[in-house]
Amino acid sequence: MDSNGVKSDSLGDDLTATGNLLTGVSTYFVALEKFAYSNASYVYKYGTTTTSALQLTLRNKEFQLAVAKWAPMAGDLVGWGAAGISVSQYFRGDIGGYELATDLGMTYIGTKGGWATAASLAYFGGKGIWNYYNPENPLFPVPIKH
Numbered sequence: 001m002d003s004n005g006v007k008s009d010s011l012g013d014d015l016t017a018t019g020n021l022l023t024g025v026s027t028y029f030v031a032l033e034k035f036a037y038s039n040a041s042y043v044y045k046y047g048t049t050t051t052s053a054l055q056l057t058l059r060n061k062e063f064q065l066a067v068a069k070w071a072p073m074a075g076d077l078v079g080w081g082a083a084g085i086s087v088s089q090y091f092r093g094d095i096g097g098y099e100l101a102t103d104l105g106m107t108y109i110g111t112k113g114g115w116a117t118a119a120s121l122a123y124f125g126g127k128g129i130w131n132y133y134n135p136e137n138p139l140f141p142v143p144i145k146h
Contacts (some may be wrong), residue, residue, distance in 0.1 A: 015094065016128075019085035022078050023107055023124050029075030030113045033068050075111055083107050099140035 086103040089095045095103070102123075110120030131138045 015085050015089050015092075019082050019089070019103075020124050020128055022082035022085065023110060023120065026075045026079040026082060026107070027110050027117050027121055029071045029078060030111055030117050033071035033075070033113075072111075079107050079111050093143050096141060096143045102140070 083104055086095070086100055086107070090097070090100040106120045106123045109116045110124075111117075127139050
């Protein structure tokens with residue numbers, strides 16, 4: 001029970017943590033895709049001092065391109081998982097409609113890469129930090145449970 005006599009909800013806290021983790025993993029896959037394409041072209045173009053570009057290409061390019069191909073799909077799946085957790089929290093009454101809409105929007109934005117991904121991470125990280133240090137004054141109003 002908290003100071004207001006309301007029973008704390010560890011499942012809601014676990015859902016929030018899991019949703020934030022899935023959003024972070026989704027963002028990782030977006031970055032992995034960009035890195036894999038970049039790395040494949042870098043290896044193809046330059047090689048290293050001990051290995052020719054052709055040798056590196058034969059070893060790494062196909063792998064890097066495979067990673068680049070599958071990373072966006074993995075990121076989308078994880079992003080859908082994070083969105084599902086937000087929807088679940090809404091129906092449980094843990095978050096309100098404005099927070100749900102913002103979470104879903106920022107999850108979508110996070111899959112676009114670059115600055116959009118950074119903005120999504122900043123939002124979810126900032127919201128998590130704010131809510132952790134300000135439990136009596138969360139970023140979004142908490143719905144009243146009856």
